[in-house]
Amino acid sequence: MRYPCLKNDVRFKLSPTLIALLGLTLATSIQAKDVADADSKEDERWSIYGTLSSDDIEHGFSRTLGDPGVQAAMIYRDPSGWGGGFRAKTIDFVANGLADRDLSVSLRGFIGYEWQLDDNWQARVSGHYLNFPGSTAESSSYEEVYAELLYAELFRFRIDYGHDRYTLKEDSVAYELTGHYPIGLGYTIDGMFGFHDADKLLGDSYSYHSVGVSKRFGPFAISLMYHDTSQRGDKLFDSLGEMNGLDLTKVTDPGFVLSFSSRSDVFERKEWQRWDGxxxxxxxxxxxxxxxxxxxxxxxxxxxxxxxxxxxxxxxxxxxxxxxxxxxxxxxxxxxxxxxxxxxxxxxxxxxxxxxxxxxxxxxxxxxxxxxxxxxxxxxxxxxxxxxxxxxxxxxxxxxxxxxxxxxxxxxxxxxxxxxxxxxxxxxxxxxxxxxxxxxxxxxxxxxxxxxxxxxxxxxxxxxxxxxxxxxxxxxxxxxxxxxxxxxxx
Missing domain, CATH: 2.40.160.40 (monomeric porin ompg)
Structure with missing residues (x-):
């Protein structure tokens, strides 16, 4: 079974829908404060965001082979606790020397439920469906289930279970602990530690982490993060590389990622709480x-x-x-x-x-x-x-x-x-x-x-x-x- 994102015969230019969605995100973000004050309760339930980054790192490895990536999403949250939405992002698993580095797209749809445990603690469960449109592989989709515990947007612990992850007929579980510490003037120190239990999926498990700083400008933010992974890509993805004729040595190389994001939270959100000392x-x-x-x-x-x-x-x-x-x-x-x-x-x-x-x-x-x-x-x-x-x-x-x-x-x-x-x-x-x-x-x-x-x-x-x-x-x-x-x- 080939990994659908690694198919050399799959070609996508940057999706017009993705460009339009990113533009809509920027335009909506500029007016986010005005919209948040609107009387319409229905509008207050929507959130839109977009991100442009120098690399797209997920589960410790690059989804764009070190090239820039774009993603955009729309989320709906109901006061009852139910919510859902979709996300589109560019990916690129085509290696230099084997084919042109054209961009392809992954689509994610999700639905979930959120519990407000007290003033600071939240619990969330969601189901996700990922698809790679246009793939000629036998299977081009798989499912994930998230279980998350959050504290006032300062900490998040996530368990991510993937069924038939990457369409490789095997399951895996990823654990991530993410933290954000506001230090004033819109700056935060950000960090993440993760572990991917992928023995059956990739033949080995590995850990990954990132640390950096971000700065908020109203609905906009810019961040610089350093990331690293305990295993190199040629070891983790050797079977995928052999099946698809790709050199995946550098997909887990450590490095810095610069990203710019905009977010329009047109529903009311809890402000980050400063720690007490x-x-x-x-x-x-x-x-x-x-x-x-x-x-x-x-x-x-x-x-x-x-x-x-x-x-x-x-x-x-x-x-x-x-x-x-x-x-x-x-x-x-x-x-x-x-x-x-x-x-x-x-x-x-x-x-x-x-x-x-x-x-x-x-x-x-x-x-x-x-x-x-x-x-x-x-x-x-x-x-x-x-x-x-x-x-x-x-x-x-x-x-x-x-x-x-x-x-x-x-x-x-x-x-x-x-x-x-x-x-x-x-x-x-x-x-x-x-x-x-x-x-x-x-x-x-x-x-x-x-x-x-x-x-x-x-x-x-x-x-x-x-x-x-x-x-x-x-x-x-x-x-x-x-x-x-x-x-x-x-």
Missing amino acids: YKGFSSSVDIVSNYVSKGVSQTEDNPAVQLSVDYGWNNGVYTGVWVSNVDYVPRGQEEDGADFEVDLYLGYSFELFEGLSLDASYVYYDYPGIEDALENDFDYGEFILGASYGHFGAKIGYSNDQVASGEKGTWYQGTADYELIEKLSLNMEVGHYDRSNFGHSYNWWGAGLAYDMGKFNLGLAVTQTSSAAKLDNTDGQADNHIIANISYSF
């Missing part, structure tokens, strides 16, 4: 006798100095960087170039109800210098979900490219703490690391004492792993460890 910066310095993670030494049983800098907001969003020296090569062996680990993270924590707190974060692990030494890298990203209640906590971490192995890895951790006497507490942890796709799975556990001296803290702990951990760590990194540490927070 900042927690500000916090940082710490730790000196440890051995940097141990999941029961395994990251420094060949040598000391480490670790620094963290965090910035948090009162609404629960936080970001930061954590740095430590590392050493994965025993003395006398050729160095791998990995001397430092740099962790970049972005997360959101909140109290679900009294005593129970939840946390979701994305961490990117970077090892500068290792690529120059080995012509490869260990860099990878990981999603972490956590919960805590009273003295107990639990975490789950997942990566589809664990330690840059190209394989999935999942770890589970449970913790408990108990204050023995004032300022002295007992901390315990137990965990399981599922490495069955690229090594041996194993368990680890540990216990320690921590003494709180205000800005200073002292600690002493012991860790141990199951025997399976030693099969992948033959130089003693997974042996029993006794760890002493001192930390200073400021």
Whole structure:
């Protein structure tokens, strides 16, 4: 089965309907405020928007092979919660050297229902039908279902299920978390993290993300975003490229996207709510006798100095960087170039109800210098979900490219703490690391004492792993460890 958008014999010039719709969007947007004040309740239910961008990125890869794209849409929302509409956009999957880079069009129709949970929270479910008109493929359409949770237009979490996605006779699920932070004068900081579970569809799953800034001018907006994907296009779409004779190496190349959009919201919309303040910066310095993670030494049983800098907001969003020296090569062996680990993270924590707190974060692990030494890298990203209640906590971490192995890895951790006497507490942890796709799975556990001296803290702990951990760590990194540490927070 060929991907309908990749058919070399499908040719579309820029649709006159699409041009007219984009022009209508611009004209209507200029008068958006006047229309919003109109008495007609029927008119207030319509919204029109259009976008012109230097590239069209969806699910982490370009739909226009790096060329500019245009899209326009009309949406109808009824006060009862029902709504629907359609969207048209230009796409281009024709490779250089194989055919002219003519534009084709994808059409999307959708219908859904929206619940207003409270003043800020909304839930939305919608069904989508996508079609590629003019395709001579056996099938030129497929369906998607969205389930979304939104908070005051600041955050959106979406689960996107695609049935027969790309007409490849396989299903897939994409998860996306999008955030917008208004910083004043019409500017916002925008970010998105996504994960596409596409093992059956493309032969592999992958993560993708983007970050940037946008500026609003009434009904108009301009934005600049940087995007990247964990897998390269030639690996994800190798079968599609072979079937259609295309070079899809660069469809997931990282880069910047500049876009201009206009939107006429002629129904009443809730204004973005400003967050109620900042927690500000916090940082710490730790000196440890051995940097141990999941029961395994990251420094060949040598000391480490670790620094963290965090910035948090009162609404629960936080970001930061954590740095430590590392050493994965025993003395006398050729160095791998990995001397430092740099962790970049972005997360959101909140109290679900009294005593129970939840946390979701994305961490990117970077090892500068290792690529120059080995012509490869260990860099990878990981999603972490956590919960805590009273003295107990639990975490789950997942990566589809664990330690840059190209394989999935999942770890589970449970913790408990108990204050023995004032300022002295007992901390315990137990965990399981599922490495069955690229090594041996194993368990680890540990216990320690921590003494709180205000800005200073002292600690002493012991860790141990199951025997399976030693099969992948033959130089003693997974042996029993006794760890002493001192930390200073400021």
